Amino acid sequence: MLVLGIESSCDECAAALMRGEDLLAQNVSSQIELHAPYGGVVPELASRDHVRKIVPVIKSVMEASGACLEDLDGIGVTVGPGLIGSLLVGVTAAKTLSWSLQKPIVGVNHLEAHLRAAFIDDHDLYYPHLGLVVSGGHTSLFRVNGVGDLVLLGRTLDDAAGEAFDKVAKLLGLSYPGGISIQRAAKGGDPNTIRFPRPMPGKRLDSSFSGLKTSAAVHIRKNGLPEGKALSDFTASFQEAVVDTLVRKTLLAARREKLDLVVVSGGVGANERLREKMNKKALADGVRVVFPPVEFCTDNAAMVAALAAVYLGRGTDHGLGLDANAGLGWQTL
Ligand code: KG4
Numbered sequence: 001m002l003v004l005g006i007e008s009s010c011d012e013c014a015a016a017l018m019r020g021e022d023l024l025a026q027n028v029s030s031q032i033e034l035h036a037p038y039g040g041v042v043p044e045l046a047s048r049d050h051v052r053k054i055v056p057v058i059k060s061v062m063e064a065s066g067a068c069l070e071d072l073d074g075i076g077v078t079v080g081p082g083l084i085g086s087l088l089v090g091v092t093a094a095k096t097l098s099w100s101l102q103k104p105i106v107g108v109n110h111l112e113a114h115l116r117a118a119f120i121d122d123h124d125l126y127y128p129h130l131g132l133v134v135s136g137g138h139t140s141l142f143r144v145n146g147v148g149d150l151v152l153l154g155r156t157l158d159d160a161a162g163e164a165f166d167k168v169a170k171l172l173g174l175s176y177p178g179g180i181s182i183q184r185a186a187k188g189g190d191p192n193t194i195r196f197p198r199p200m201p202g203k204r205l206d207s208s209f210s211g212l213k214t215s216a217a218v219h220i221r222k223n224g225l226p227e228g229k230a231l232s233d234f235t236a237s238f239q240e241a242v243v244d245t246l247v248r249k250t251l252l253a254a255r256r257e258k259l260d261l262v263v264v265s266g267g268v269g270a271n272e273r274l275r276e277k278m279n280k281k282a283l284a285d286g287v288r289v290v291f292p293p294v295e296f297c298t299d300n301a302a303m304v305a306a307l308a309a310v311y312l313g314r315g316t317d318h319g320l321g322l323d324a325n326a327g328l329g330w331q332t333l
Pocket residue numbers: 010134135136137138161162163165166177178179180183266267268269270271272297298299
């Protein structure tokens with residue numbers, strides 16, 4: 001089955017083409033430079049840039065693969081959650097192709113696509129497993145029973161983990177996206193220098209990162225902007241607090257659900273310290289943890305094509321009534 005995936009929910013304009021389980025071509029056009037001066041995504045700028053990029057990005061993938069649009073068996077597109085203006089661009093492009101080519105169209109949930117990303121490179125993964133989607137907009141734990149069968153176990157009550165990285169990086173004068181800048185600045189730092197709070201200790205699976213962010217802001221106000229070794233220590237300590245919280249809640253959920261496989265995806269899933277500590281602690285619990293390669297952790301369209309292929313294989317066709325839904329939450333269509 002030849003499936004075109006389209007992703008435009010936030011600040012990446014992406015398309016990918018998959019044949020069966022093989023990724024033939026993909027293109028992710030990032031808007032990092034566009035939003036960098038603002039320290040975060042500006043929705044209006046994002047949607048305007050998607051309008052400029054969506055056709056060239058789709059064309060580049062078709063050309064790189066050597067396939068033609070008429071060969072497609074179907075199209076998959078992210079319908080939510082995300083920024084409404086950004087989502088509408090991808091959904092409109094997908095519907096246009098579906099109508100003009102008379103091919104089935106499947107709308108997928110961005111969070112479910114993030115978790116399916118792990119299957120692109122690892123065909124031995126299985127259900128049920130525990131899924132952690134940790135990104136700029138989400139920190140959500142799921143029991144994943146199968147495609148289209150997710151049970152939400154916990155989520156953030158305020159800021160997402162990636163949002164906390166981005167906001168603290170901005171306070172420190174580091175470049176956007178903050179997660180990567182903090183990871184870089186933390187190299188060689190001592191994570192035990194500042195004892196930042198571990199949010200929401202105890203048995204709850206929900207998380208909250210806004211208090212941690214405030215605690216970082218208060219520290220900067222009291223002690224001034226850290227530089228040199230102090231900056232490495234500060235960022236390593238902050239990163240450790242986020243990582244500890246994610247590791248503890250994820251493994252608590254796995255234990256509670258009696259699951260021996262954990263999939264971690266989303267932009268923050270690219271974090272090296274998170275990968276290292278999650279793997280180490282999970283090993284001690286007899287749990288296997290899978291992180292997709294970094295290029296499939298951050299927003300991409302291969303994950304959309306991979307998930308849509310499963311739905312298309314089941315005969316799903318959402319038709320032209322399909323619409324973008326910014327507040328979709330975690331439900332599948
Ligand atoms: O999944 P994603 O690309 O977009 C959303 O759906 O939100 O995630 C973007 C988030 C940003 O907050 C960014 O700072 C964070 O992922 N991020 C990282 C790293 N790379 C990206 N956070 C920590 N460490 C990283 N290496």
